[in-house]
Amino acid sequence: MKVTDKFQDTSNHSIEWGNATFNINQISIRNRYDNIQTGKFNKAGSGEIPWNDFKLMIKQSILKKKLTNSELAEILKDIANVI
Numbered sequence: 001m002k003v004t005d006k007f008q009d010t011s012n013h014s015i016e017w018g019n020a021t022f023n024i025n026q027i028s029i030r031n032r033y034d035n036i037q038t039g040k041f042n043k044a045g046s047g048e049i050p051w052n053d054f055k056l057m058i059k060q061s062i063l064k065k066k067l068t069n070s071e072l073a074e075i076l077k078d079i080a081n082v083i
Contacts, residue, residue: 027051
């Protein structure tokens with residue numbers, strides 16, 4: 001994955017956006033974990049997901065009521081601040 005943007009959560013966890021490994025013309029997102037001992041990329045714990053799949057995961061999680069009302073409220077506040 002060619003990373004174009006990154007959110008650093010902790011010293012060993014980040015979320016990365018960029019051009020997909022499987023198709024440079026598509027966008028993907030990765031939940032990246034680094035090995036605490038070596039500082040290197042932890043492939044087993046860091047999945048790359050195609051952008052359209054990621055959006056579907058969010059939508060279906062909402063529709064299947066997998067998020068609590070407080071989690072949904074927090075997300076809605078963030079959405080309202082962006083739009």
